[in-house]
Amino acid sequence: MRANVKSLNQARQIRQVFGPVMDRLDQVENFFEREFSRAEPMVREVATYVLASGGKRLRPALVLLVSRMLGYHGERDVRYAAVVEMIHTATLIHDDIIDGSDLRRGHATANTRWGNQTSVLVGDWLYTRTMDLCLELGDVDVMRLLTTATLRMTEGEILADRIRGRIDVDEGIYMDISQRKTAELFAAACALPALFQPATLHLTERLLAFGRSVGVSFQLVDDMLDFTAARADLGKPVMADLREGRVTLPIILLLPRLDPRTRRRLGEVVSSGTFEAISETEVLEMVRTSGVLDEVRRRARDFAARAAHEAESFPKGSERDSLLLASEILLDRGM
Amino acid sequence: MRANVKSLNQARQIRQVFGPVMDRLDQVENFFEREFSRAEPMVREVATYVLASGGKRLRPALVLLVSRMLGYHGERDVRYAAVVEMIHTATLIHDDIIDGSDLRRGHATANTRWGNQTSVLVGDWLYTRTMDLCLELGDVDVMRLLTTATLRMTEGEILADRIRGRIDVDEGIYMDISQRKTAELFAAACALPALFQPATLHLTERLLAFGRSVGVSFQLVDDMLDFTAARADLGKPVMADLREGRVTLPIILLLPRLDPRTRRRLGEVVSSGTFEAISETEVLEMVRTSGVLDEVRRRARDFAARAAHEAESFPKGSERDSLLLASEILLDRGM
Numbered sequence: 316m317r318a319n320v321k322s323l324n325q326a327r328q329i330r331q332v333f334g335p336v337m338d339r340l341d342q343v344e345n346f347f348e349r350e351f352s353r354a355e356p357m358v359r360e361v362a363t364y365v366l367a368s369g370g371k372r373l374r375p376a377l378v379l380l381v382s383r384m385l386g387y388h389g390e391r392d393v394r395y396a397a398v399v400e401m402i403h404t405a406t407l408i409h410d411d412i413i414d415g416s417d418l419r420r421g422h423a424t425a426n427t428r429w430g431n432q433t434s435v436l437v438g439d440w441l442y443t444r445t446m447d448l449c450l451e452l453g454d455v456d457v458m459r460l461l462t463t464a465t466l467r468m469t470e471g472e473i474l475a476d477r478i479r480g481r482i483d484v485d486e487g488i489y490m491d492i493s494q495r496k497t498a499e500l501f502a503a504a505c506a507l508p509a510l511f512q513p514a515t516l517h518l519t520e521r522l523l524a525f526g527r528s529v530g531v532s533f534q535l536v537d538d539m540l541d542f543t544a545a546r547a548d549l550g551k552p553v554m555a556d557l558r559e560g561r562v563t564l565p566i567i568l569l570l571p572r573l574d575p576r577t578r579r580r581l582g583e584v585v586s587s588g589t590f591e592a593i594s595e596t597e598v599l600e601m602v603r604t605s606g607v608l609d610e611v612r613r614r615a616r617d618f619a620a621r622a623a624h625e626a627e628s629f630p631k632g633s634e635r636d637s638l639l640l641a642s643e644i645l646l647d648r649g650m
Numbered sequence: 651m652r653a654n655v656k657s658l659n660q661a662r663q664i665r666q667v668f669g670p671v672m673d674r675l676d677q678v679e680n681f682f683e684r685e686f687s688r689a690e691p692m693v694r695e696v697a698t699y700v701l702a703s704g705g706k707r708l709r710p711a712l713v714l715l716v717s718r719m720l721g722y723h724g725e726r727d728v729r730y731a732a733v734v735e736m737i738h739t740a741t742l743i744h745d746d747i748i749d750g751s752d753l754r755r756g757h758a759t760a761n762t763r764w765g766n767q768t769s770v771l772v773g774d775w776l777y778t779r780t781m782d783l784c785l786e787l788g789d790v791d792v793m794r795l796l797t798t799a800t801l802r803m804t805e806g807e808i809l810a811d812r813i814r815g816r817i818d819v820d821e822g823i824y825m826d827i828s829q830r831k832t833a834e835l836f837a838a839a840c841a842l843p844a845l846f847q848p849a850t851l852h853l854t855e856r857l858l859a860f861g862r863s864v865g866v867s868f869q870l871v872d873d874m875l876d877f878t879a880a881r882a883d884l885g886k887p888v889m890a891d892l893r894e895g896r897v898t899l900p901i902i903l904l905l906p907r908l909d910p911r912t913r914r915r916l917g918e919v920v921s922s923g924t925f926e927a928i929s930e931t932e933v934l935e936m937v938r939t940s941g942v943l944d945e946v947r948r949r950a951r952d953f954a955a956r957a958a959h960e961a962e963s964f965p966k967g968s969e970r971d972s973l974l975l976a977s978e979i980l981l982d983r984g985m
Binding site for chain 2: 355357358409412431432433435436437438439440442443444446447450453455458459462463465466469470472473474476477
């Protein structure tokens with residue numbers, strides 16, 4: 316019951332955030348429709364399925380809000396909001412191949428429905444098509460920003476893959492991965508509207524910093540939710556990360572507080588992906604009572620505060636308020 | 651023995667083709683070395699492995715030969731020769747995930763060694779990095795050419811994936827797939843040097859046509875070799891295509907010559923990927939004695955002739971001779 320009330324509140328807040336750009340978000344959906352109506356049927360089917368499966372259009376909203384905040388009046392905002400979501404979608408599709416996951420946002424993943432073959436290809440198609448969409452308008456700088464973000468995201472995934480199954484994950488590596496995997500695309504989404512007009516170019520760095528902080532905060536909360544949320548809210552099993560051999564900040568912070576034997580047993584969970592050496596309930600209990608979640612929360616809040624600090628230099632108005640509210644709501648998921 | 655003599659002859663011929671650009675091909679290898687020495691270790695390991703596993707550097711050689719033929723003296727030829735090979739390598743890595751293959755050029759495939767996870771990511775990294783390498787020099791037109799080729803290649807793979815396991819493949823669809831999957835990158839490799847200098851821009855279309863014809867000819871011969879070559883020459887099992895449910899031109903041409911019962915049994919091979927309904931030897935025998943391979947050969951020769959016709963408009967000299975020789979040698983593999 317409590318969760319439902321919370322969801323409703325969140326839904327209301329999200330509408331509030333998106334309010335100033337609701338009309339543009341509809342245009343983004345139209346853009347997808349036009350784009351995929353022309354595409355190969357298999358691309359259309361898979362991409363439409365993944366795009367329709369409950370994504371909150373957070374990254375497009377960031378592009379649109381910043382564009383409006385910077386007084387942009389052309390059509391690039393909608394195009395690049397769509398492009399950013401297409402890149403995000405391609406990442407999700409390829410990630411699910413990687414994890415062998417079969418649930419994403421409570422739905423069957425693309426690779427479960429269409430197989431690895433199709434999923435790899437549709438992901439490839441989406442990545443490549445986004446480059447085309449940048450080239451059509453000759454927006455080389457936007458393209459450079461997105462290519463760099465994509466490259467760093469991929470490197471983040473490769474790093475994450477390398478340490479999978481290992482318990483001895485350094486905190487610095489974890490932060491580096493979180494930044495690359497998640498925060499880079501947030502940063503690109505926030506900064507690319509600065510490139511639409513010469514007069515706003517000077518804001519690029521600050522917008523990048525803002526997006527990066529929001530992104531890290533978002534990722535920290537996500538990693539925490541893996542231990543606190545109910546399955547229905549997550550749309551995937553609790554402790555999915557541990558099951559996939561992924562050690563996140565709560566576990567990194569927990570380890571030094573454990574006796575060697577428990578540490579070793581937890582290590583077996585991470586390397587085997589099963590809760591044989593130590594039960595699910597026991598792990599959850601340890602994480603929830605140890606105080607590490609408060610520490611993660613505190614850090615997420617710090618990053619949100621950094622984002623707010625960056626935003627002080629942005630043009631005042633309802634769009635800036637919405638950006639700050641967005642950052643707050645994302646943080647609030649874990650509070 | 652015969653095969654060995656043939657290989658030796660081919661090796662000599664290939665040296666002859668590459669002769670005019672041997673020094674530049676070395677530079678391409680240096681480029682890879684520099685590029686991957688800076689990359690994430692896992693990217694370096696996988697990419698170096700796949701790049702080193704016996705590729706003939708055909709596509710880079712095309713870029714270099716055309717560049718020299720057009721009198722280009724800068725450094726872009728080496729960079730884009732490397733870029734084209736990186737795109738090709740990314741395709742190979744992702745293709746192997748798709749097919750579940752475990753052999754490529756006689757070596758274990760990347761996904762067998764490192765798993766689907768790493769393979770997807772390293773492929774993604776290569777694709778994205780090639781875009782970066784274009785952006786570094788601001789070569790938007792080159793990028794457009796390569797993005798279009800990549801998009802069409804991916805669409806070709808998606809189409810191929812859709813008809814997998816089906817025996818009733820239309821010849822038109824087969825040709826469309828061959829053109830997209832293989833010929834588009836050959837075409838881009840041949841045409842992109844025309845974009846290096848304003849004076850050679852007018853040759854773009856003819857170079858595209860040349861590359862496309864060479865590419866289709868190459869693919870036709872490849873599909874034929876799947877029925878004629880020994881395992882050692884192919885570096886993969888004979889009739890690998892059929893085993894993977896892929897119907898190619900020899901089978902398409904064979905079907906109308908079969909009685910309904912044999913046709914149905916062959917259909918079971920394609921849908922099951924096993925030779926239970928009809929033995930391997932029987933299928934090979936049918937293909938080899940039916941005359942369909944002569945027909946495929948004839949068509950491959952037609953495409954090589956078209957390429958030669960296009961080449962008449964190219965600047966005369968040893969590079970043009972080498973390009974024509976390359977087309978001949980590729981054809982000769984199947985003679």
